Amino acid sequence: MERKISVRFFPYLMSGLVLLLSACAGQRTASDANREVESRVRVPASQESEGVQVFPLQNSAVQELLADATGAETSGDYNQAAVLLERALRIQPRNPEILQQMAEIQLQQRDYGQALNFAVRSYDIGPRVGEICNRNWRTISVAREHLGDRKGSVEAEQRARNCMNTKPQSY
């Protein structure tokens, strides 16, 4: 009798357990994506690039939109952050900072393909040196890792460190 009951309840128990686990897992990855951007992109980039700041000129409209986007991001509304960044891109389509922020938003939304593309774009038209370059490559590294490109990810991390060497332009 006792055994029967346990057999009967086993599936419920298991499904409950699975639900519980998946709930935990879900929560963890959501905040993980968010933490990942801080711990693996922004913090090391700003630490490593002390003194090497190459910031493009920004107009006040773009600054306002970037600030709003950061606000939306902080409150977890990545969709709205992306909308605001897209507005900023309409004003300055080739501003590497906006593109990199977009890449970081995509990272947090776990759209790694888009994160990769925006970060590469930011690097292509950005200064290719200093903090933003570092963030570019760190984003690329994280995105590649999630996309299963382990080797590419390690390479990108190496590139991030190279951002601190101001290499001579070859003509």
Add this chain to the structure above:
Amino acid sequence: MSPVGRTFSLMSKGRKKITGKKRSTGKRAARKKTASQKNAVRRTRSRKKTGGGWIGRIWRLALLVAGICLGFLLPWVTYLNHQVTTEFEGRKWDIPSRVYARALELYPGASLTLKDLEIELSVAGYRRKTNAGRPGIYRVAGNTVEIYRRAFRFPDGAEDALRFSVRLQSGKVVSLRDVESATPLDLVRLEPAEIAAIYPLLKEDRTLVKIKDVPPLLLTGLQAVEDRNFKHHPGVDIKGIARAALANLKAGRAVQGGSTLTQQLVKNYFLTDERSVARKVNEAIMALLLEYHYDKSEILEAYLNEVFLGQQGAYAVHGFGRASLYYFDRPLEQLEAQHIALLIGLVRGASYYNPRRHSERALKRRNQVLSAFETTGLLSAAQARTAAASPLDVTEQPRSRGTRYPDFVDLVRRQLAQVYREEDLKTEGLSIFTTLAPTDQEKAQRAVSQGLKSLYDRGLSASLQAAMVLADTDSGEIRALVGDRDASRAGFNRALDARRQIGSVIKPLVYLLALEYEADYNLLTRIEDRPLSLKQPDGSLWTPANYDHVSHGEVTLLEALTRSYNQATVRLGLNIGISHLLRKLEQLGVRVDVQAVPSVFLGAVELTPLEVTQIYQSLAAGGYSVPLRAVIAVQTADGDELVRYPLRMMSLAHREAIGVLNYAMTQVVEQGTAKALPGLLGKQLVIAGKTGTTNDRRDSWFVGYTRQRIAVVWVGEDDNRPARVTGSNAAMRLWAGLFRELSIESLDLRLPDGASWLWVDRDNGKLTGEHCPAAIQLPFVDGSGPAQLSDCLARTRDEEEESFWRKWFGKKN
């Protein structure tokens, strides 16, 4: 169906569900009621039975009649009840979807002329006055424009009305200012222009209002004029009927209606216009039933949205929300007493009292309504007097309802058709936010119509047709689209549907493929421009000739591309392979179904102007492919985001080769087949371009891009007959006509990682020094640069080496 489509249909189902429960309880209640009526009848009979014989006979007769009536009436009432409840609860007006242009962002530094700003404002329905005292008005004073922007629900959030001023100088916004608080602003959006509405089949136009948003005076005033007893009557107002009957009797004809608001609604809703006793009876029963089942406020809200208040062309204006926009160009909540009175007056006869056509009648009627407001105490005598003394205030013309830019809207419909059923677009009251820039669109239309006219003046056919697509390179957002020489004509949309051979417009892709083989090719690699004959699949020989019927011998890749040499291109293409070219087209976002024959290298591929734009967008953006978009977001009638088409990009491989190619394409304009372009533009800028001409000069193409804009133009005859057009004599002229009017910047020729600028000797292609004779700077994919040094550079290097040694060891000098 896509996930988006699914949510969409779920939502419309969900809306109906809410009322399902209510209906069944209503029916039950109705059944109960008829049962109790029966009981009442039985009770009466038992009481009267004590009466005499003839009374009994009469009674039996009456009973018979009553029985017949009941037997007939009961199912009839049940039927009507069913009709009323299902119709009313499932009521869902077909609301047209509205299509909006992009919202113009204003910020210090933005490129904008006063003329363009005024076009934007006028397309958005703003009127220029001497005082910008209320939303929808602007005022110009010197180079400052004061705009009272209406409140608007943008796709990313609602914004209140805002009175602000813009100062313009030499084609730029200098500053923005909030007029009320007198503080500077960094960023303001204009209200986007409504460029089209997608209407239901039933030609009704409507803007839904909720009863809580309606000005109180409209609610009370409507009752004061149409149905004073509305609050209390059960759907039919006996006193009202009596009053009307008396008046009609006196006049000898029907002059007054005793209809309650409920009856009017029922009539509009369920019945035809036929005047008969039967209809009147039905109307009364249904009105009673409606009142029995529903709140007064629900009935009133339905009435407010249902009543007919005007006619705009083929479309009937229904409801106060739409009428307010139609007559005053203001939302309902901004109306004043005299405006509300005018609209209420129209209930009696919208065409008879049409204020645009019969202003005196309308004024008289409005003032009657105002005095009714006064007698019922809704307005004080003073208020009524002021209101009656004010002008009608109706705008001269309603905001245009028709589609302004049919070709662009056609593209919008098609993009949405991938997600929605056409029926939903016509009925769900969606707000569709698009990428169209009205000023750019107006300029594109003018460039096409005036361009074709001047081609005619130059001796070309009067029946030439054209298409033009203008997009932002980095976002892929389509700013303008023209598909006919007469842009107001909605018909064959050549920008989307004219599939024509693209001729030399394909060539840059052949050269791009070559540049991707950095070991074999750079821009200075020499290839042969000599006659050749190729056997085609059908056995015939194909011997391509150059445009000038001259073979140029050994030429560089750069020369062959900029001068568009056919023989050199086919030879180069054969080395690369047709399949590579076809695959490249697919990578760039275009699906082609074409036989792999060598004539493909010369553009024997049929594409539409939109597809050509898609191909070149990726190149113009430096190797980032973005799907061209016309729609950014779609909102439901309640303001929820239904779908968004965000910016998504795909980075292409070999971006370094694309960087090199972009330079080569600027040389097409600098010294090649498009070298007349700077003259036509009247500007010296770095522009990339490519001309295209097809066999027998049937098609003329031009693709050109600057830093932020790309446009593709096609010119030819609809029936594909020879048209004596070439890329540079027709399409390029139209392109120049557009870009002359746009604010443009030089193309950004910065190379991505993996390509670099090198100094080379113009004459022999050897690596050289900046200071050397004949030195020019050219872009090279890394690893493709010339191996040999020019004599000058070799000498310099020797000297440098020598000086190095001297510096360290040769102190004796």
